Amino acid sequence: MKRIFAIVLTAITAAATLPAKDTVLLLRFFNGTEYSGIWNISSGLTSMFNEELTVSGKFNVIEKNLFSLYGTDTKKLDDAGKLAEMGKSVGARYVIHGVINEFAVRGTGLISPGIGGGVYYNSIVRCTIKTLRVADNQLKILEAKGFIHSVDVGLTILGGPSESENIDAGSLMSRLEKARFGSDAYKRTIIGQATVTCVTDFAAQFNRIFPVEVTPVDARIMLVDGSSMYVNVGFDANIRAGYRFAVYRRGEAILDDRTKAVLGYRDIDVGEIEIVEVKAASFSRAKVITQIKPFQKGDSLRIIRKNIDEEKKTE
Numbered sequence: 530m531k532r533i534f535a536i537v538l539t540a541i542t543a544a545a546t547l548p549a550k551d552t553v554l555l556l557r558f559f560n561g562t563e564y565s566g567i568w569n570i571s572s573g574l575t576s577m578f579n580e581e582l583t584v585s586g587k588f589n590v591i592e593k594n595l596f597s598l599y600g601t602d603t604k605k606l607d608d609a610g611k612l613a614e615m616g617k618s619v620g621a622r623y624v625i626h627g628v629i630n631e632f633a634v635r636g637t638g639l640i641s642p643g644i645g646g647g648v649y650y651n652s653i654v655r656c657t658i659k660t661l662r663v664a665d666n667q668l669k670i671l672e673a674k675g676f677i678h679s680v681d682v683g684l685t686i687l688g689g690p691s692e693s694e695n696i697d698a699g700s701l702m703s704r705l706e707k708a709r710f711g712s713d714a715y716k717r718t719i720i721g722q723a724t725v726t727c728v729t730d731f732a733a734q735f736n737r738i739f740p741v742e743v744t745p746v747d748a749r750i751m752l753v754d755g756s757s758m759y760v761n762v763g764f765d766a767n768i769r770a771g772y773r774f775a776v777y778r779r780g781e782a783i784l785d786d787r788t789k790a791v792l793g794y795r796d797i798d799v800g801e802i803e804i805v806e807v808k809a810a811s812f813s814r815a816k817v818i819t820q821i822k823p824f825q826k827g828d829s830l831r832i833i834r835k836n837i838d839e840e841k842k843t844e
Contacts, residue, residue: 555592570710654723662833750826759813
């Protein structure tokens with residue numbers, strides 16, 4: 530009995546220290562390329578970005594299609610305030626939206642009758658991606674790119690290129706399109722490898738610019754005393770004076786339109802506080818920075834910024 534109790538207690542303790550996942554609102558990418566094949570690269574590439582963020586274990590991703598709302602006018606998404614409103618409507622900490630600038634396979638080469646054929650293929654996938662942190666409207670524009678170069682050489686009896694080779698990149702693309710976009714077979718193709726490289730390039734940049742801060746799962750306000758807040762985080766969570774937290778409380782559930790499964794919850798923004806004094810292992814005092822709604826005991830906390838001195842060191 531003691532052993533069972535110890536196992537349960539250990540499991541509870543471990544769960545309490547796990548980082549809470551951040552919610553990302555991923556808006557469907559626009560296709561700004563000349564590609565007009567059978568693949569829907571707008572939804573396909575967005576799904577691959579979704580997969581990359583989800584498998585990291587750091588994010589809950591809510592994917593939305595805003596074509597019906599904005600058409601192809603991407604200028605309407607340049608306003609950080611509007612992006613932040615979209616993020617807040619679903620309780621997201623980040624909003625991500627992009628334009629696919631290049632998606633192509635190009636073939637060049639030298640064909641020498643009687644000697645052989647050499648074909649050189651270049652594959653490129655390039656996106657411009659807006660990433661917004663909702664808490665402070667910090668907008669970053671990233672350039673993600675994947676470029677793959679391949680040399681395909683083959684000989685036939687007549688010395689010309691084999692049937693598997695074609696200097697026409699359009700013909701090559703039509704053969705590649707037999708693979709389902711995003712599938713393992715697709716990822717092994719030259720355009721698939723460029724797509725994967727583009728996606729991982731973005732993920733690396735995103736994690737570097739907006740590193741995930743580990744907030745204790747149960748970080749909350751314990752007492753409201755005028756303009757001072759007392760919270761249940763302290764030395765044990767490596768919290769120091771100057772750290773800022775977004776204060777929120779859980780709102781309505783966000784459901785998947787098809788499956789009705791709960792994707793997450795709409796966070797209600799309450800305000801922002803800054804740690805003034807760390808008093809104990811799990812006890813600190815904070816001051817109000819902004820207030821949207823009255824603070825209440827039990828409101829949840831999420832780290833949005835370390836202290837200014839630490840931020841300067843990482844820039």
